[in-house]
Amino acid sequence: MPRVWAAVLGAACSLATPSTAPGQTTATLDLGMSSVRYDGFLRSGAASIAPSVRWDRPGGYVTGQGAYLRFESGNQSFQGTLTGSVFTAPAHRWRGQILASVGASSYATFASFHQTIGEARVHLVGERGGLWIGGTAGRASFGGANRPITGLAVAAWAQRSGVQLFASATRAFVGDTAYSDIEAAARSQRGTLILEGYAGARVWSRGGGRGVYGEGSATLTLSGRLALVLSGGRYPTDPIRGSISGRYVSAAIRLYSVAPRRPVMRDLPWDRSPAGSDGSVGSAALVEVLAQGDRAVRFVVRVPDAILVEIAGDFSDWRPIPLGQGPDGVWEGVVRMSRGVHRVAVRIDGGPWRAPAGARRADDDFDGEVGILVVP
Amino acid sequence: MRFAAVLALTFATQAQAQEPRLERLDSAARAPVAAVLDSARAAGLPVEPLLQRALEGTIKHAAPDRVVAAVRRLAGDLGRAREALGVSAAPAELEAGAAALRAGASPAVLAQLRRARRQPLTVPLAVLADLVASGVPVDSAASAVLMLAGSVRDADLIEFRRAVERDIALGASPATAATADAPTSLNATARPRSAAQPRRP
Numbered sequence: 168m169p170r171v172w173a174a175v176l177g178a179a180c181s182l183a184t185p186s187t188a189p190g191q192t193t194a195t196l197d198l199g200m201s202s203v204r205y206d207g208f209l210r211s212g213a214a215s216i217a218p219s220v221r222w223d224r225p226g227g228y229v230t231g232q233g234a235y236l237r238f239e240s241g242n243q244s245f246q247g248t249l250t251g252s253v254f255t256a257p258a259h260r261w262r263g264q265i266l267a268s269v270g271a272s273s274y275a276t277f278a279s280f281h282q283t284i285g286e287a288r289v290h291l292v293g294e295r296g297g298l299w300i301g302g303t304a305g306r307a308s309f310g311g312a313n314r315p316i317t318g319l320a321v322a323a324w325a326q327r328s329g330v331q332l333f334a335s336a337t338r339a340f341v342g343d344t345a346y347s348d349i350e351a352a353a354r355s356q357r358g359t360l361i362l363e364g365y366a367g368a369r370v371w372s373r374g375g376g377r378g379v380y381g382e383g384s385a386t387l388t389l390s391g392r393l394a395l396v397l398s399g400g401r402y403p404t405d406p407i408r409g410s411i412s413g414r415y416v417s418a419a420i421r422l423y424s425v426a427p428r429r430p431v432m433r434d435l436p437w438d439r440s441p442a443g444s445d446g447s448v449g450s451a452a453l454v455e456v457l458a459q460g461d462r463a464v465r466f467v468v469r470v471p472d473a474i475l476v477e478i479a480g481d482f483s484d485w486r487p488i489p490l491g492q493g494p495d496g497v498w499e500g501v502v503r504m505s506r507g508v509h510r511v512a513v514r515i516d517g518g519p520w521r522a523p524a525g526a527r528r529a530d531d532d533f534d535g536e537v538g539i540l541v542v543p
Numbered sequence: 544m545r546f547a548a549v550l551a552l553t554f555a556t557q558a559q560a561q562e563p564r565l566e567r568l569d570s571a572a573r574a575p576v577a578a579v580l581d582s583a584r585a586a587g588l589p590v591e592p593l594l595q596r597a598l599e600g601t602i603k604h605a606a607p608d609r610v611v612a613a614v615r616r617l618a619g620d621l622g623r624a625r626e627a628l629g630v631s632a633a634p635a636e637l638e639a640g641a642a643a644l645r646a647g648a649s650p651a652v653l654a655q656l657r658r659a660r661r662q663p664l665t666v667p668l669a670v671l672a673d674l675v676a677s678g679v680p681v682d683s684a685a686s687a688v689l690m691l692a693g694s695v696r697d698a699d700l701i702e703f704r705r706a707v708e709r710d711i712a713l714g715a716s717p718a719t720a721a722t723a724d725a726p727t728s729l730n731a732t733a734r735p736r737s738a739a740q741p742r743r744p
Contacts, residue, residue: 507635532613
């Protein structure tokens with residue numbers, strides 16, 4: 168236990184250390200209605216209030232999540248978790264991470280659950296994917312009974328064109344209970360819609376239940392700081408937090424403290440067909456904007472089967488500049504730009520003008536997007 | 544009224560005569576854009592960004608009224624940026640300031656930046672716009688840029704922006720994806736899970 172608290176303290180101290188890289192705080196509040204049927208019980212309705220707060224800074228974060236549910240019976244449930252994480256500086260492709268979390272839950276007149284968990288992970292990070300392995304230690308208590316928690320987890324993840332994929336395997340021991348979870352998860356964001364889901368199987372279990380489970384959710388942004396969240400599925404017994412397996416459907420209104428971020432995409436599916444056509448000709452293209460000396464910017468577009476690739480911007484009076492074709496579907500061009508902020512767009516084979524993926528994108532006032540470049 | 548219309552048309556005609564690039568615009572947009580350019584010039588605002596916005600709309604085949612509306616909107620943003628940054632602000636600073644305002648920064652933040660930094664504000668304003676446009680809360684982005692703007696070089700600010708994007712923007716970088724979204728059954732915050740779901744009978 169002292170080691171766990173040392174990890175918590177270390178994480179907190181590290182995050183609180185003054186630095187030139189400041190953090191930011193974001194929060195959400197979910198107000199929802201649920202219908203839930205726990206295994207062995209009748210279906211019941213519940214109203215829920217679930218706030219969450221997240222503080223990010225380079226190299227770490229702290230999150231706090233809570234949930235209050237009031238069931239049809241009048242019984243009430245409270246849950247809360249506080250998690251902190253810090254990362255080591257990258258060493259080539261390796262990176263370490265320490266997580267610590269504390270949480271508690273209570274329901275009606277039952278004894279409350281408390282848990283304190285520390286975890287260490289080692290990441291192998293690639294450009295669009297990675298692996299990590301982690302070990303967990305902690306303690307869970309139910310009423311006056313304390314149970315040690317240990318675990319080992321290995322996971323892999325990949326990121327492709329707005330879709331994040333995960334897979335993990337976990338072996339956990341909670342007192343006399345032992346179980347293994349094998350899970351796969353996916354997250355996709357397209358415009359105002361975020362789809363998330365995971366599926367898993369609990370196997371090699373002693374006292375933790377068995378079977379398959381899975382949950383899914385759709386988050387539709389209704390306006391800048393308001394979203395509709397629909398979710399449902401089945402989840403397994405959680406011996407750490409004291410919840411039993413069940414099924415549920417839920418609808419909630421989510422309020423954001425700030426507008427949700429649009430992910431920065433490194434690779435975009437490009438529609439190379441002319442504007443107004445059916446867009447049947449598609450190809451993956453990657454644009455790199457590389458600043459060179461003397462305020463020259465080199466554009467690199469990788470699109471294997473293009474016939475013509477052009478760039479245009481305020482630096483060219485918005486006249487198209489054809490890029491030169493190199494080997495392996497690479498198109499390049501160097502453009503001199505004055506110091507300041509520039510707007511730029513790329514066109515492939517006479518298709519619509521698009522923001523290059525290597526630049527920040529902004530609404531262009533013409534129902535499209537434009538790339539923003541800063542030349543210092 | 545008729546005199547004013549004639550006067551405006553005269554000015555617009557003069558502006559077109561002085562700026563051959565206006566000939567690239569759709570004929571329906573040419574005169575209104577020229578009038579906006581002339582008004583901006585008379586007000587001491589930079590006209591090049593306005594002209595560039597019109598040319599951008601033209602190359603993107605935007606309807607003439609959309610082109611004119613975009614140019615007018617930018618002129619308004621440039622005017623607000625100058626109010627915040629002062630009459631001595633350089634054209635590039637005004638353009639960057641207009642982008643920051645459009646992204647959600649307040650005029651007060653722009654004025655604070657002006658007071659905090661003696662060097663040109665173009666890059667700090669662009670970084671501020673980048674951060675805000677990426678979803679970083681305006682207050683956080685402003686305090687970050689303000690803290691750095693008084694003492695660091697432009698290149699450092701750009702590197703700072705990259706670092707923030709890399710480490711903070713969810714889903715923006717492999718490292719973030721690995722840390723913010725990687726699943727494990729021992730960490731309730733890691734796996735996709737609706738905060739509103741019921742977890743306990």
